[in-house]
Amino acid sequence: MTTATAPARRIRRLPDRQTTDRFALHDLLDSELVGHLAVAVDGVPVIVPMGYARVGEHVLLHGSTGGGFALRAASARRPVAFSVTALDGLVYARSLFDSSMNYRSATVQGVLEVVPADETDAALLALSERLMPGRPAEVRGMHRKEVAATRVLRLALDDVVMKQRSGGPSEEPDDGEDHSTWAGVVPLERRWGAPIASGLTPAGTPVPDSVIALSTVNGADATLR
Amino acid sequence: MTTATAPARRIRRLPDRQTTDRFALHDLLDSELVGHLAVAVDGVPVIVPMGYARVGEHVLLHGSTGGGFALRAASARRPVAFSVTALDGLVYARSLFDSSMNYRSATVQGVLEVVPADETDAALLALSERLMPGRPAEVRGMHRKEVAATRVLRLALDDVVMKQRSGGPSEEPDDGEDHSTWAGVVPLERRWGAPIASGLTPAGTPVPDSVIALSTVNGADATLR
Numbered sequence: 001m002t003t004a005t006a007p008a009r010r011i012r013r014l015p016d017r018q019t020t021d022r023f024a025l026h027d028l029l030d031s032e033l034v035g036h037l038a039v040a041v042d043g044v045p046v047i048v049p050m051g052y053a054r055v056g057e058h059v060l061l062h063g064s065t066g067g068g069f070a071l072r073a074a075s076a077r078r079p080v081a082f083s084v085t086a087l088d089g090l091v092y093a094r095s096l097f098d099s100s101m102n103y104r105s106a107t108v109q110g111v112l113e114v115v116p117a118d119e120t121d122a123a124l125l126a127l128s129e130r131l132m133p134g135r136p137a138e139v140r141g142m143h144r145k146e147v148a149a150t151r152v153l154r155l156a157l158d159d160v161v162m163k164q165r166s167g168g169p170s171e172e173p174d175d176g177e178d179h180s181t182w183a184g185v186v187p188l189e190r191r192w193g194a195p196i197a198s199g200l201t202p203a204g205t206p207v208p209d210s211v212i213a214l215s216t217v218n219g220a221d222a223t224l225r
Numbered sequence: 226m227t228t229a230t231a232p233a234r235r236i237r238r239l240p241d242r243q244t245t246d247r248f249a250l251h252d253l254l255d256s257e258l259v260g261h262l263a264v265a266v267d268g269v270p271v272i273v274p275m276g277y278a279r280v281g282e283h284v285l286l287h288g289s290t291g292g293g294f295a296l297r298a299a300s301a302r303r304p305v306a307f308s309v310t311a312l313d314g315l316v317y318a319r320s321l322f323d324s325s326m327n328y329r330s331a332t333v334q335g336v337l338e339v340v341p342a343d344e345t346d347a348a349l350l351a352l353s354e355r356l357m358p359g360r361p362a363e364v365r366g367m368h369r370k371e372v373a374a375t376r377v378l379r380l381a382l383d384d385v386v387m388k389q390r391s392g393g394p395s396e397e398p399d400d401g402e403d404h405s406t407w408a409g410v411v412p413l414e415r416r417w418g419a420p421i422a423s424g425l426t427p428a429g430t431p432v433p434d435s436v437i438a439l440s441t442v443n444g445a446d447a448t449l450r
Contacts, residue, residue, distance in 0.1 A: 026247075034312050034328065040265030043303075047263040047272065049310040049330045078268075085274040087259050095364055096353045097371040103259065105274045116329045128321045139320055139406060146322040164306040168423040180446065181364060186439060187418035193314075198408040200392040205407045211317065214411060 018163050023079035025162050026102045028086055029054040033131060035084040036060065039073045052082070053130035058154040059108065059125045060115070074153050082155055083107040089187040093169035094177040101142060104164040108155055115152040123152040132212035136176065243388050250387050253311060253329045254279040258356060260309040262286065264298045278355030283379040284333065285340070285352045290397070299337035299378050307380055308332040314412040318394035319402040325411060329389040333380055340377040348377040359435035418438065 020027075029052075038047045046069055052059045059082060061070060073080050084106050091100040115123045121142065128136050169183050192215045195207050244250075254277075261271045271294055277284045284307060286295060298305050316325040340348045347368065353361050394408045417440045420432050424449050 011303070033315075033326070034310055036261040036262035036263075036272060036308055036310070038261075038270035038306070040268050040270045043264035043265050043268070044334070045265045045272075045306040047261060047270075047308045047332055049307040049308065049328065051326055051447050075241075080272065081263070081270040081272040083261055083272045083274065085259055088287060090357060090439070092357065092360065092420075092433075093364075096349065096361060096372070097375075099353070099360070101258070101276055101356060103274065108270055109269070117449070124321065132315060132317065132324060135317065136321060139318075140403065142321060145337065146320070150322075159427070168421070169306045171423055171425045173425065179363065179425050180427065180430065182422065183426050184420055184422040184436075185437070186420045186436055188415060189418045190413060190415045193412035193414045194316075196393070196410045196412070198396055198410075200396045200398065200404050202405065203407050205405065207319075208407050211407070211409075211411055214315075 017165070018161065020162070020163050024104070024164070025106055025157070025160060028085055028106055029059065029164070030130075032084050032086055035059070035082050037073075038068055038081045039078050040082070041067060041069075041078075050082075051131060052084075054157075055123075055126045055129045055130065057157045059157065060123055061153045061155070062124070062127060062150060063110070069095060070112060070153055071114070074114050077111050079109065080112055080155065081107055081109050087188055088166065089185045091165075091185050092183050094171070094179070094181045094183050098170050100165060100169065102164075102166050102187075104162070104166075106160055106162040108157060109159040110155050112153045112155055115154055120150065120152055121147055123154070124150060127152065132210060132214075134213055135208075138208050138210055166172055242390070243386065245387070249329070249389070250331055250382070250385060251279060253387070254284065254309055255355075257309050257311055258286070260307050262295055262298075263306045263308070264294060264303050266294075266303075270272070275307075276356060277309075278352045279382075280348075280351045280355065282382045284382065285348055285377045286337070286380070287349070287352060287375060295337060295378055296376055299339050302336050304334065305337055305380065305440050306332055312413055313391065315409055316394050316410050317408050319396070319404070319406045319408050320430075323395050325389050325390060325394065327389075329387070329391075329410075331385055331387040333382060334378050334384040337378045337380055340379055345375065345377055346372055346381070346421075349375060352377065357435060357439075359438055363433050363435055376418045 016059050034049050035052050036047055037050050038045055050061045086104045088102040093099045125136055168185055195211050242323055259274050260277050262275050263270055275286045277286050311329045313327040318324045393410055420436050
């Protein structure tokens with residue numbers, strides 16, 4: 001909530017920087033659900049958003065066997081780039097020039113691998129558990145033909161560049177700016193909203209534990225900063 | 226907030242689809258602040274997140290003259306792809322296979338143009354006004370050397386593909402699934418948090434109108450759905 005009476009919390013400056021902090025990388029990848037995959041096709045970049053999940057030192061992506069340029073990129077062993085960005089806030093400086101955004105971003109370069117058929121079931125389960133924690137235990141198992149119709153792709157977190165900016169605007173006591181002007185940060189927050197039942201869910205069906213737990217275990221709350 | 230006592234709001238199904246609705250495109254571009262720009266360099270895709278603003282039928286991007294692959298891509302007239310995605314919610318079906326995400330995504334293909342020097346000032350102002358509405362009126366104007374150190378790039382919204390999914394899970398009365406299991410959507414909501422003053426902002430300095438207005442005019446509230 002943005003109000004004029006908000007307490008005057010104080011922030012330290014922490015400028016743009018590249019980081020090799022593995023925890024920060026995992027934290028970012030675990031707080032987001034969608035990234036952008038880019039492939040070059042005859043010199044022209046193609047880019048698509050894809051749901052993903054980090055499992056260990058890979059990101060898992062999935063698509064149907066029916067098509068998808070990610071699957072073709074994997075088959076052709078084309079180099080890909082996969083980027084995940086979290087916007088954390090707007091930085092209000094005393095000039096437009098110094099105004100900025102707080103963010104965390106990771107880009108992974110590499111070649112997509114198709115997860116072998118005998119590992120697809122486990123990979124799909126891991127992906128589902130990450131995107132909707134607890135949900136796999138609440139619904140039926142995957143049918144054989146569903147598993148057969150799905151390809152899970154993975155990209156190793158070997159060649160990764162992570163950048164981030166956090167903290168307040170660049171400012172110094174003698175920077176010549178008018179310090180009577182308010183400067184600071186407005187954080188961007190996310191949260192899961194009230195669940196909405198589908199049309200065929202009988203009235204009175206309780207919202208399942210997985211959905212109740214979502215607000216505390218996945219995504220939104222984890223990225224409040 | 227996710228609670229078991231949330232009212233059982235009902236949703237219609239609206240499946241994945243490509244749309245040519247210009248209003249939907251503008252609405253998406255105006256609700257987000259960061260996109261991903263991809264360029265192919267010697268067959269290898271390079272991707273970076275960039276702040277942007279839609280102004281009319283262009284998106285404006287900016288970077289310093291000191292570097293940046295976007296500027297090099299513009300100079301070399303390399304084809305680029307720019308993608309903006311909003312994640313709107315998680316779709317809980319009665320199987321993992323039918324579970325999904327609600328989203329809106331637009332990808333623009335084209336060639337970046339450098340905004341001519343005599344239009345840079347106006348373009349920077351338009352960009353600033355979109356990213357931080359009202360802020361340009363609260364701070365000093367751009368210094369000549371700041372304008373000179375900045376290049377604004379633009380990409381025409383000519384070749385655009387927009388896709389979106391909204392609504393509840395795929396379900397039919399005779400789909401063979403166990404309808405006693407809860408299914409539905411959990412929306413992802415965003416909001417601007419309490420502003421945090423910088424270290425050199427004097428105690429008691431009022432939070433400016435631009436920041437107060439942010440919660441109603443830009444980003445977060447506009448994307449609640």
